[in-house]
Amino acid sequence: MKGDIVFEVHEDRFALAEVFTIARGSRSHADVLRVEMTRDGAQGRGECVPYARYGESMESVRAQIEGLAGDVTRAALQDLLPAGAARNAVDCALWDLEAKAAGRRVWDLAGLARPGPVETAFTLSLDTPEKMEQAARRHAARPLLKIKLGTAEDMPRLEAVRRGAPDTTIIIDANEGWDADIYADLAPHLLRLGVAMVEQPLPAGSDDMLAEIARPLPVCADESCHDRASLPDLRGKYDMVNIKLDKTGGLTEALALRDDAVAAGYRVMVGCMVGSSLAMAPAVLVAQGAEIVDLDGPLLLAEDRSPAMRYEGAQIFPSDAALWG
16 A cells, blocks of 8 residues: 655745736746655655735645645545645646656656647736837747736837737737726737737626627637636637646646637637746646647746756747656
């Protein structure tokens, strides 16, 4: 009979390559929680990013994790913790632990095809139009740029980014920063500037107007979509869902959400919080076949874990087993 799992929870801080700003504020570092689980000589790891927008803190998420018993299983975990950062770190660590103990890869254990590299977006932080244009010029060779907006000065910023990267596909994330009137006014300009998708234009819980106004370009649910239970409320309002493991509560639910979203007719985006390679590794499995991938977290850091995910140009490659999975 296998022994109980020994848990360790660590707080890690990674400096960012530059200050990162969205409509809600700025930060210069990424704080994450790393879970390490050991059982019978095998060790598994997982990482999460507690997010204040969802009522999470480093302390509250740590308490959720440390309240689990040593005999926890992935199946039981889905009911023991709600969707969110704590369950994500534990779920991913359990997958990694199972893979290490079996000498197999997680994708094999999950019945998935061998993963390949995927093309990721690169995110430009919210800044002055001049600085965003400069950033766009530096990254103009990338095929997909994601722009953080959600303020009263969005059009000058977007115009500046398009000048800096005239041939790049642009998607934008308003981070709940607009209302229906602002979005309706901006939509024709977004089309004119070649924007391919807009993410979460209206606040979650106040987005019913999306079902009543024209959506001339695809609208993606981020804060409005956490797990499979979110899907019924998205009907008629959104065309795409952004799957993030810190929202779904881990790889187990993320894979299930992806399947159910596709079956319901939604297009799929796979995103991330600003975290290290350890957080990206399981997300790459979900990103296989996704229409939009936004797993650039480590590219925004001044430092990363070792070993780290391999990025080549706009491609992110599946992780080595030494990192995760």
